[in-house]
Amino acid sequence: MKQTDKLFELAQTDAALIVSEKNRMYFTGFASTFGYLVLFGNGKNVFITDPRYYEMAQSLQDDGIEVVQIANGTSAIDTVKGLFEEYSVKSVGYEDTELTVSEFHAIKSELSEYKLVPIGKHINFVRSFKDETEISYIKRAQAITDAAFTDILKVIKPGITEKDIAVELEYLMAKNGAEGLAFETIIASGVNSSKPHAHPTDKIVENGDPVTMDFGARYHGYCSDMTRTVFVGDPSDELHKIYNVVLLAQKMGINNAYCGIGGKELDSFCREVIKSNGYENYFTHSTGHSLGIDIHEMPSASMRSTDVLQANQLITCEPGIYIPGVGGVRIEDLLLIQEDGVIDLTTSDKNIIIL
Numbered sequence: 283m284k285q286t287d288k289l290f291e292l293a294q295t296d297a298a299l300i301v302s303e304k305n306r307m308y309f310t311g312f313a314s315t316f317g318y319l320v321l322f323g324n325g326k327n328v329f330i331t332d333p334r335y336y337e338m339a340q341s342l343q344d345d346g347i348e349v350v351q352i353a354n355g356t357s358a359i360d361t362v363k364g365l366f367e368e369y370s371v372k373s374v375g376y377e378d379t380e381l382t383v384s385e386f387h388a389i390k391s392e393l394s395e396y397k398l399v400p401i402g403k404h405i406n407f408v409r410s411f412k413d414e415t416e417i418s419y420i421k422r423a424q425a426i427t428d429a430a431f432t433d434i435l436k437v438i439k440p441g442i443t444e445k446d447i448a449v450e451l452e453y454l455m456a457k458n459g460a461e462g463l464a465f466e467t468i469i470a471s472g473v474n475s476s477k478p479h480a481h482p483t484d485k486i487v488e489n490g491d492p493v494t495m496d497f498g499a500r501y502h503g504y505c506s507d508m509t510r511t512v513f514v515g516d517p518s519d520e521l522h523k524i525y526n527v528v529l530l531a532q533k534m535g536i537n538n539a540y541c542g543i544g545g546k547e548l549d550s551f552c553r554e555v556i557k558s559n560g561y562e563n564y565f566t567h568s569t570g571h572s573l574g575i576d577i578h579e580m581p582s583a584s585m586r587s588t589d590v591l592q593a594n595q596l597i598t599c600e601p602g603i604y605i606p607g608v609g610g611v612r613i614e615d616l617l618l619i620q621e622d623g624v625i626d627l628t629t630s631d632k633n634i635i636i637l
C-alpha cells in the first residue's frame with residue numbers, strides 16, 4: 283500500500299475515505315469506475331465495491347487490502363459507516379479537491395456524526411513522490427513519446443494539415459505501446475504557434491512554418507509530456523532567434539536544477555534568459571509542472587510557486603516565447619529529481635530541426 287503512513291502523519295485523522303477514481307487508482311493500483319476505499323491510520327485498508335468488480339478486485343488482498351462487496355439492498359456508504367463503527371472512528375479525511383459539491387453534501391449528511399477533515403492537499407503531496415514502479419511507468423510513457431517524435435519527423439512536410447499530424451502522432455504512440463493519451467495533443471503551425479495551447483486545425487503546413495507539438499502518452503495509467511518545435515523549411519531570422527533563446531532558457535533551467543531547488547528559482551533561471559533577450563512579455567506561462575496519474579500535478583515551477591523540488595518528484599521544464607502574428611516556440615523536457623542530481627527523461631534532440 284502506497285505511502286499511507288505519510289498520509290496519516292499529515293492528515294491526523296482516524297480514517298480516510300477515498301472515492302475518486304484517480305486516488306483509488308493511486309492507492310490500490312486497481313482501475314475501476316466504482317468503489318470506495320477506506321484507509322485506517324492503523325494500516326488496515328478496505329476496498330468496497332459491487333459485483334462488477336468484486337472478483338477482479340480479489341487481487342488486492344495480496345497487497346493487504348480487504349475487499350468487501352456491498353450487501354444487497356444497502357449502499358456503499360452504509361458499509362463505510364459499519365466499518366467506522368467497528369473501528370471506533372471519530373475523524374475522517376475526505377477528498378475536498380476531488381468531490382463535486384453534491385458528492386460533498388451527500389457525504390456530509392451521511393457522515394454527520396464524524397469530524398470531517400479536508401485532506402486533498404495531503405493526498406496530492408503524498409502522490410507527488412513517485413515510487414520505483416511509478417517512475418518505471420513514467421519512463422516508459424516518455425520513451426514511447428520520444429519514439430513517436432522520431433517517427434513523426436518523417437511524416438511532416440508541406441501540405442499536411444495540423445489535424446493529420448495529430449492523428450499520425452497519436453497512432454505512432456499507440457504503435458509504440460501507449461495505452462492512451464496523456465492529454466489532447468497540441469499541434470500548432472505557422473502563426474497558430476503563438477497560441478500556447480492551440481487545438482489542431484485543418485490548417486495546411488507551409489514552407490517556413492514552425493510546428494509546435496505538445497503531446498504525451500499514457501502507460502499503466504501514468505502520463506508523459508514533451509514539446510518540440512520543428513521547422514518545415516528555413517525559418518525567418520526572427521523565429522530562428524526565438525528558437526535559440528528558448529533553447530538556451532530551457533538548458534539554463536535544466537542545468538541549474540538540483541534536489542532542493544525552489545519551483546520559483548527554477549522558473550527564474552529560464553525566465554531571466556528570455557528577459558535578457560527582450561522577450562519577457564512573450565513568455566506567458568509558468569516553467570513547469572509535475573505529472574503522474576494526472577497530467578498536471580504538484581510541484582510546480584512558476585513565478586509564484588512556493589514548492590521545493592525533492593527527490594523522487596518530477597518537473598517539466600518548458601519555457602516558450604509566443605509572438606502573435608509571428609509564431610511561437612516551446613521546448614519541454616521531463617525531469618526526475620534525485621538526491622544526487624536531476625535526470626532528463628526526455629531523450630529527443632532539441633537542436634534546431636529544419637525538415
Ligand SMILES: [Mn+2]
Pocket residue numbers: 507508571598600614
Ligand atoms: Mn507540460
